[in-house]
Amino acid sequence: MRARKIADGIHWVGVIDPDRRLFEEITPLPDGTSYNSYLVRGKDKTVLIDTVEPEFKSILFERIDDAGGKDIDYIVSNHAEQDHSGSLPAALERFPRAKVLCTPKGRNMLLDLLPLDPERIETVEDGQTLDLGGRTLEFIHAPWVHWPETMFTYLREEGILFSCDLFGSHLATNDLFVTDRCRLLESAKRYYAEVMMPFSGPVRRNMEKIQDRTINIIAPSHGPLHDDPGFILDTYRDWAGEEPKNLVVVPYVSMHGSTKSMVTRFIESLVCRGVRVEFFNLAETDTGRLSMALVDAATVAFGSPNILNGMHPKVVYAAYLVNALRPKARFVSMIGSYGWGAKMEDQLHGLLKGLNIEMLDTVLTRGAPSEQDFTSLDFLAQTIADRHAAVCADWKKS
Ligand code: FEO
Secondary structure: OOOEEEEOOEEEOOEEEOOOOEEOOOEEOOOOEEEOOEEEEOOOOEEEEOOOOHHHHHHHHHHHHHOOOOOOOEEEOOOOOHHHHOOHHHHHHHOOOOEEEEOHHHHHHHHHHOOOOHHHEEEOOOOOEEEOOOOEEEEEEOOOOOOOOOEEEEEOOOOEEEEEOOOOOOOOOOOOEOOOHHHHHHHHHHHHHHHHHHHHHHHHHHHHHOOOOOOOEEEEOOOOEEOOHHHHHHHHHHHHOOOOEEEEEEEEOOOOOHHHHHHHHHHHHHHHOOOEEEEEEOOOOOHHHHHHHHOOEEEEEEEEEEEOOEEOHHHHHHHHHHHHHOOOOOEEEEEEEEOOOOOHHHHHHHHOOOOOOEEOOOEEEEOOOOHHHHHHHHHHHHHHHHHHHHHOOOOOOO
8 A cells, every 4th residue: 555645844644534424423434534644754853744534543553654654653543433532542652752632631531432541642732842853743722623622734835735634535535635616516515514613603713723825735634635725625614604605405204295285385475576495305314414504505495294282203404413513504394284283383393402503483284284374384485585675684695
């Protein structure tokens, strides 16, 4: 296994994992992923930045050998999650003089998660530098992207930002740098939606923190490196920004067709009023695609039949996900059908109580929808169009 050269003395020594299909046993990975690790050599010291999933440690070590990294002085742990820290115990055994560098919170987390000798873990302060001999690493604390202990490592002379999970993508590619922006955008947006969206505030704050630095390359811990960093930085400013787009996301389930006919009328009514719609039949959808749509949406409108005295369990899961992902959506509603009992509205409000979101009227009907129900759906669509006109910058442009 060969190291991939980024610049003289700077190599990618990570692992491509095309077969992985789930992350954290919940996040779909249709394009696999990679665990990026980097070897940086100065005249005096050699540093490894992050490791890989422990099952791939032998590949990491082969690539380090190929890059000539016989004597590693420091291993920087930008993030304690095990896909980057899991090979630290083996790496410390293989490189006996190496010390781990991380944030103070990172030290506690690493000791909680892994069998590590506390004597071999040193903490770095925000802004602290490390002279490698002709090369300088600066450690930039970047909490909550996406754990509390995260940090960036910035190589000043070359302007390389090792950003760990931020700006990453679950994309197994042999391209060291981004070559296909469309493919990258798809994977990066999925990644942002599932990992970073709940922390859009910290994403914005940490991006402001690095905005005055010269950044020539962003080297994340998953997916290809960005040698045109302005592209991903601008894209992230849009995704993490507070202003939603003129888009309604409709996650729905229909058991016998009544809810589906309401969803169909509702979508038609929204589109006729100039509102974009993305809809997801939860009986078969990839929740990653739902999460991606939530990045931009101004409104989420759930469609559910009543079953077991409440919303359909797949809609309950979608509502739980929306609450957890904390999208920038401003409005929420529900449409659907029931046979007897209708506690779905209260249930939805309870599931979304973590969001600062305006609950619009619901349209729930007993059995098959009537013309009066369709008129109510038209009225709801008009309400949404009016709200979007007030809050969406792209209103009438999309
Ligand atoms: Fe790629 Fe948060 O680990």
